[in-house]
Amino acid sequence: MKDRICTSCGYEGQPIKQCKASFLVDAFVWGTVGSFALATGLLPALVIPVAWTTYHLAKFNTTKCPQCGSLDMVSKDSRKGRAALERKAKPTQVWVNKEVSSH
Numbered sequence: 001m002k003d004r005i006c007t008s009c010g011y012e013g014q015p016i017k018q019c020k021a022s023f024l025v026d027a028f029v030w031g032t033v034g035s036f037a038l039a040t041g042l043l044p045a046l047v048i049p050v051a052w053t054t055y056h057l058a059k060f061n062t063t064k065c066p067q068c069g070s071l072d073m074v075s076k077d078s079r080k081g082r083a084a085l086e087r088k089a090k091p092t093q094v095w096v097n098k099e100v101s102s103h
C-alpha cells in the first residue's frame with residue numbers, strides 16, 4: 001500500500017484502522033443495554049446495540065492518522081496530498097510559527 005499524508009498534521013505513512021479502541025465502546029453499549037434489556041424484559045431495546053455495532057462495522061474500514069487522529073489522510077499523489085506536502089515543506093508559515101511560539 002502506498003504511503004499517505006495527513007492533511008492536518010503532515011504525517012507521512014500508513015494510516016491506522018480506527019477499530020481497536022472503539023470496540024470498548026461496543027462492549028460497553030452491549031453490556032449496559034444488554035443487562036438493562038434482560039433486567040426489564042425489554043428485549044427490543046437490544047436494537048440499540050445492534051444498530052450501534054452495525055454503524056460501527058460500516059465505519060470499520062475507515063482509517064485515521066496515527067499521529068493526530070485526523071480521518072483526513074490522502075494519497076500523496078492527489079491534489080490535496082500535494083498541497084499538504086507543500087505546506088509541510090514550508091514550515092515558515094504563520095500558523096506553524098504561532099504553534100511553536102505558544103509552547
Ligand SMILES: [Zn+2]
Nearest residue numbers: 006009065068
Ligand atoms: Zn495527522
